[in-house]
Amino acid sequence: xxxxxxxxxxxxxxxxxxxPLSLQRLSAVLEGVEKAEILATLRALQAEYDAPGRGFRIxxxxxxxxxxxxxxxxxxxxxxxxxxxxxxSRATLETLSIVAYRQPITKAEIEDVRGxxxxxxxxxxxxxxxxxxxxxxxxxxxxFLYGTTAEFLEIFxxxxxxxxxxxxEIEGAVVPEPPAGESxxxxxx
Amino acid sequence: MTTKVQLEIxxxxxxxxxxxxxxxxxxxxxxxxxxITEQYLATLELMQGLNLDVAGEFLVMAATLVHIKSxxxxxxxxxxxxxxxxEDSREELIxxxxxxxxxxxAAGDLERREILGRDAFLRVSEPAExxxxxxxxxLSLFDLISALRHVLDRFPEESFHQVTLEKISVREKxxxxxxxxxxxxxxxxxxxxxxxxxxxxxxxxxLAMLELVKIRAIRARQDQRLGPILIELAAPVEELHGRxxxxxxxxxxxxx
Numbered sequence: 001x002x003x004x005x006x007x008x009x010x011x012x013x014x015x016x017x018x019x020p021l022s023l024q025r026l027s028a029v030l031e032g033v034e035k036a037e038i039l040a041t042l043r044a045l046q047a048e049y050d051a052p053g054r055g056f057r058i059x060x061x062x063x064x065x066x067x068x069x070x071x072x073x074x075x076x077x078x079x080x081x082x083x084x085x086x087x088x089s090r091a092t093l094e095t096l097s098i099v100a101y102r103q104p105i106t107k108a109e110i111e112d113v114r115g116x117x118x119x120x121x122x123x124x125x126x127x128x129x130x131x132x133x134x135x136x137x138x139x140x141x142x143x144f145l146y147g148t149t150a151e152f153l154e155i156f157x158x159x160x161x162x163x164x165x166x167x168x169e170i171e172g173a174v175v176p177e178p179p180a181g182e183s184x185x186x187x188x189x
Numbered sequence: 190m191t192t193k194v195q196l197e198i199x200x201x202x203x204x205x206x207x208x209x210x211x212x213x214x215x216x217x218x219x220x221x222x223x224x225i226t227e228q229y230l231a232t233l234e235l236m237q238g239l240n241l242d243v244a245g246e247f248l249v250m251a252a253t254l255v256h257i258k259s260x261x262x263x264x265x266x267x268x269x270x271x272x273x274x275x276e277d278s279r280e281e282l283i284x285x286x287x288x289x290x291x292x293x294x295a296a297g298d299l300e301r302r303e304i305l306g307r308d309a310f311l312r313v314s315e316p317a318e319x320x321x322x323x324x325x326x327x328l329s330l331f332d333l334i335s336a337l338r339h340v341l342d343r344f345p346e347e348s349f350h351q352v353t354l355e356k357i358s359v360r361e362k363x364x365x366x367x368x369x370x371x372x373x374x375x376x377x378x379x380x381x382x383x384x385x386x387x388x389x390x391x392x393x394x395x396l397a398m399l400e401l402v403k404i405r406a407i408r409a410r411q412d413q414r415l416g417p418i419l420i421e422l423a424a425p426v427e428e429l430h431g432r433x434x435x436x437x438x439x440x441x442x443x444x445x
Contacts, residue, residue: 015312057309059303059309066311067311067312068305068309068310068311069309069310069311070309071303071308071309074307074308074309074310077310078307081310090200090296090329091200093296093299093300094292094293094295094296096296096299097292097295097296097299098292100295100299101292101295113285113288113289113292114201114203114289114292115201115202115203115204115246115250115285115289116200116201116202116203116204116244116246117201117244117246154305155304155305155306156299156302156304156305157302157303157304157305157309158302165295165298167291167292167294167295168291168294168295
């Protein structure tokens with residue numbers, strides 16, 4: 001395919017996609033085109049849209065590429081949407097952070113960190129599809145284990161879990177490592 | 190007065206402690222236990238007095254704080270074991286606070302990212318479904334309670350010799366508050382209480398404010414750290430009067 005046509009085709013595909021398009025998926029559709037070439041074209045498009053004056057850009061989230069409106073125009077878009085935004089409380093965001101950095105994690109372990117019941121908050125997060133049940137912990141009671149979803153990555157503009165910023169050191173004090181030995185996003189960066 | 194206000198924003202004992210630590214401008218690793226314990230207990234007392242739901246966790250923490258404080262005040266006891274134990278409680282508390290603080294900061298960082306549905310949008314959006322925006326409240330319940338304590342300080346404990354017992358209803362105050370905000374726009378927290386005649390009235394006004402925050406009729410914010418708390422309407426006033434009229438206020442006898 002001609003480089004110009006390739007750019008045009010990828011643009012159309014991104015425009016129409018209803019979820020982030022992975023390189024894999026693009027490659028499947030554009031059979032015969034080298035992944036490297038697709039990636040290079042994507043980067044070129046990204047650079048074009050990143051130039052000032054464009055109303056949309058290509059974000060890299062949840063393992064794929066997605067066209068979204070420029071954040072500078074947020075106010076205008078909200079006006080068009082006229083939706084009633086529900087606010088996410090501080091409690092919900094804190095719980096979500098704990099799950100994001102410590103996953104997989106049980107309700108009791110989350111409550112240990114927050115010092116308070118998280119039942120209602122977990123329900124909200126599950127309903128919003130920001131977290132999901134990823135399994136059960138093999139201890140007495142076999143409680144559910146929670147983890148974040150691809151939707152979480154999409155909403156918070158993250159490529160993948162390792163894209164989460166490192167947890168900060170507070171007051172220079174050494175904070176003990178999480179109890180689980182498994183690799184977690186907290187230790188990734 | 191039996192109006193019971195249960196706030197959806199449920200904040201726990203660690204949250205309260207961090208709030209007090211911030212207010213006192215001390216560091217987590219070096220908490221003045223006596224002062225913090227005193228303020229913590231005073232806040233719990235006030236919350237109970239306001240009939241706010243004080244969960245068990247708050248009381249457990251109160252006991253822990255008192256325990257740590259008493260261990261520190263007792264003269265050195267013989268036996269290394271005791272010393273270690275007392276160090277442990279305090280260390281454990283500090284560890285928990287530091288850990289929680291990390292996640293609070295992480296939550297703040299998440300909130301500041303470019304968020305889909307708030308800052309950037311998709312071509313295909315689902316307005317029908319509540320995808321929900323991410324907006325963190327800047328003010329906590331405890332900031333409001335602290336501010337309330339200052340207001341109450343101006344009204345000494347009173348005995349009741351009122352000749353006429355005026356039934357001041359929370360619902361009425363809610364309507365009055367909305368009208369005042371409609372007239373004046375943004376108002377400083379303290380000014381709502383300027384014309385209050387009694388401690389009771391102060392509390393009723395405060396409860397009305399909490400109810401309004403709960404149904405998202407008004408917003409409370411604080412633009413500078415430790416600056417004045419500002420209150421404003423969160424929607425057009427006509428719509429809000431409708432919401433107040435429809436709202437179920439627990440304990441209220443609507444037949445009256």
